[in-house]
């Protein structure tokens with residue numbers, strides 16, 4: 001069983017509370033962004049709402065678990081999380097919360113209602129809790145290692161397709177135009193020819209929640225960060241699916257190039273991406 005620290009609330013309750021509170025606030029700020037900035041490229045957006053939501057989540061986590069470490073997207077310099085040292089450090093932390101206050105910032109800014117709050121808790125690098133909240137639809141996806149995954153009390157289950165040709169797969173348009181996007185586009189082209197259809201919703205975490213819930217058969221994207229994938233990867237695994245890197249190695253929080261699926265089409269996805277030369281940077 002999971003070695004929980006003693007606290008006034010369970011980590012799962014805190015994670016759900018954080019996601020619900022931040023999500024409600026984010027929703028209330030739709031169309032009211034005060035401060036829109038870019039990070040490493042013109043495509044890489046951040047707003048006052050991303051920062052405010054992350055601050056809210058950090059405060060709430062530290063109220064209950066003052067000794068826990070937190071890795072949040074808006075708390076690190078762009079690109080810093082990718083370094084080998086950062087990944088090693090993250091994996092060696094005892095309790096590490098990995099948070100993306102808004103996954104789908106471009107959508108949030110546009111008023112395109114497909115964004116979420118993603119919160120994971122890792123114990124010595126192993127993700128043990130994942131919560132993804134979509135405030136637009138009021139959908140709270142939760143997963144606990146070894147205990148399953150649920151959406152509003154109902155177990156989530158991956159889809160049943162066993163042929164890539166019958167599958168609808170989500171992909172992402174990576175904002176890194178120079179390096180990651182051209183690789184991603186090669187994979188997208190190959191998948192467009194070999195699947196029923198593709199979707200690109202613009203939120204990595206919500207795509208993973210949808211794979212877990214059987215609304216999508218799989219998901220492929222390169223150059224992700226731990227906060228995009230940690231909660232969703234656990235959710236897919238606990239819903240009967242598989243998550244690996246693009247070369248087939250099992251998921252861990254250092255994986256940046258990701259393939260997730262219902263499991264039955266995982267080998268076909270891996271083969272298609274390998275043949276396209278689109279495994280990543």
Ligand code: 2AM
Pocket residue numbers: 044073100102103104105106171172173174175176202203204205221223224225228
């Ligand atoms: P964000 O909205 O939290 O920034 C869309 O393809 C996905 O890519 C979203 O989950 C988005 O997360 C993420 N994303 C945004 N900027 C990125 C970057 N610079 N590198 C990799 N992924 C990024």
Ligand code: CA
Pocket residue numbers: 044045073105
């Ligand atoms: Ca971002």
Ligand code: CA
Pocket residue numbers: 073100102103104204227228
């Ligand atoms: Ca993100």
Ligand code: CA
Pocket residue numbers: 050073100101102103104105
């Ligand atoms: Ca984000």
